Amino acid sequence: MPILWLICAVLIIAAIGFVIGRTRAISSGQGDIRNLHSLPSYYGWNVALKSMVPAFFVLIVWLIAQPLIISSVVSSNLPETAIPEGSSAGLIMSEVQRTSNGVSAAVISGDLDSAVLADSAADLSAVTEALKNAGQIVTTELTQPIWDAALSYRSMSNAGTTAMWVVVIALAIAGAVWGLRQTNADFRARNTVETSIRYMLIAAASIAILTTVGIVLSLVFNTIEFFRLYPITHFFFGTEWAPSFSGRGGSSELGILPLLWGTLYISVVALAVAVPIGLFAAIYLSEYASKSVRSVAKPLLEVLAGIPTIVYGLFALLTVGPLLVSVFGEGGYLGVDWQGGGRAVMTAGIVMGIMLIPFVSSLSDDIINAVPQSLRDGSYGLGATQSETIKQVVLPAALPGIVGAVLLAASRAIGETMIVVLGAGAAARLSLNPFEAMTTVTAKIVSQLTGDSDFSSPEALVAFALGMTLFILTLGLNIFALYIVNKYREQYD
Missing domain, CATH: 1.10.3720.10 (MetI-like)
Structure with a gap:
């Protein structure tokens, strides 16, 4: 299911928690907000933040970590014969991921029968043709090890997505319950909400730094991968630029x-x-x-x-x-x-x-x-x-x-x-x-x-x-x- 639905579900839980928290705060003040430490809206925001922030944090971490973990597991199971000369496991895993995503899109569009996904001995030429008909990019010949790895990657991704839904929804509900249990006339809701907002602003200010770090790291890792396949001296001191896409760089x-x-x-x-x-x-x-x-x-x-x-x-x-x-x-x-x-x-x-x-x-x-x-x-x-x-x-x-x-x-x-x-x-x-x-x-x-x-x-x-x-x-x-x-x-x- 789309991630947008999960985000909407968490927001709905937070909105319900806000309304219940505000109502409960007014009730705990015996109907007079002067008996409350903070304004009623602060109690509602306390419940909403405790519902949203942990859930969205786990969602973001999960979305980042899941592909890395699954790629590591699938890569470790790849046979050495699946890695052509001059390539690496990381590059083959990119092809596995594209095949997995392409299979999902081809099944949705009807270009690929879902029964093929249960058959590891499927006709790979027919699968390749179906992926191309669905508008998916197939950059190398689809081999049996790549097909098996793609099926494994897709299966683990689906299982991970289901687990993510369960964990995120459970965290949102647990956070709302936690915030509601704190709601009483003496609870310093304003202090808690303002402190939470301050930390959220700090996190927002850190996004630019983290984005820069991510861009640099992506460049560094892929550059290192390139220099494993092509001599660094030829790159920096070569006076000719003539790429050839036949022969995996041997004639470039x-x-x-x-x-x-x-x-x-x-x-x-x-x-x-x-x-x-x-x-x-x-x-x-x-x-x-x-x-x-x-x-x-x-x-x-x-x-x-x-x-x-x-x-x-x-x-x-x-x-x-x-x-x-x-x-x-x-x-x-x-x-x-x-x-x-x-x-x-x-x-x-x-x-x-x-x-x-x-x-x-x-x-x-x-x-x-x-x-x-x-x-x-x-x-x-x-x-x-x-x-x-x-x-x-x-x-x-x-x-x-x-x-x-x-x-x-x-x-x-x-x-x-x-x-x-x-x-x-x-x-x-x-x-x-x-x-x-x-x-x-x-x-x-x-x-x-x-x-x-x-x-x-x-x-x-x-x-x-x-x-x-x-x-x-x-x-x-x-x-x-x-x-x-x-x-x-x-x-x-």
Whole structure:
């Protein structure tokens, strides 16, 4: 049964507990709430929280732990012959899970007879065809060990789900009973509820940290799995990117250097466009523009930040690319033959720079406005002009924040995908020519995981290694930004 039904059941129990707890509190005060330590609603919330919180906590832990435990048990029962050369038990278990989920979906849709689930000697080719007809992804040939493991995984999952329902409902009822037994005129319900809410807020604030930890761990584990199948030296020092999905990586060249070069090259071009325009726009809006002009110009400038990146990609593909070809291509206005097609580093870099202008201008504008007016007044008092004050006082004082804005824009450029896919092409090459097509790390992450990805192959797992490399790159960029900000902040404190 769907988990949503279980959540609704717990909420209904909590709502009933709230009503009964509130009514019982009023009764214990002999109908006068002045005889109660807390307001009646606090007693109701005490019952509801004791019903919901333990039940939902166990539900979340169960949903996380059950797949891990079942995978561990099923994996331990896999015969060694079920693991092909160059693969691992973890990768095979991914296929087992997909098969198990696909079988459940195929039975529901009617593409697979439920009687097949009781037959370990079923026709595997017919099962594979039924899974494909049901729209399920089958990435490798379905073998007998995988089929047996999938049936075992499905059986254990169903049993675990049933047990989860029983335990969660029982906890919700037990919590409601516990809260009702505490309900009396002298019980400090308000203190208990407010303390519970405080701990819930702390838990909510911890979600971001735990999410970051989970993302990093998922990258780390899958990256380690990749380097078990592909040499780490070839990945970091290889100068060729040529994945081949035949032969489980044996004929693939997965060197990251061309992708890193394309990422950094396009980002540099984008920053060369965004930083001067964005910074000059911020200086004008904060120092020269009147209030009426600023009230119109700044919102219009920030509209660029709300345009979807796919629209920027189409703009690069249909407008900027052909425009550059008409200027720098064969037969163009300049009479040179530099750019052979619309997709190039310059195309993606220019459009990405336009996209980044609001990031630089808006943040820099806020930072420049935050510079104390007393610094400007002191400069004017010494006889400096407005331009001299901006150049020698305002900008140096705002420099740490401006550096932060530029590095934030750089991080945004490094992580961009759609503009690169449509504007820069998909060619992984090491070249200094900005009029050639190149690609980036993010674009290749998408391409490696698009379609029927076989997670038992290095060609799919390489996406996690690319993501881990990109994460370390942006982390280093942020650390460098903090160093620059702290260094210059001491000068103007």
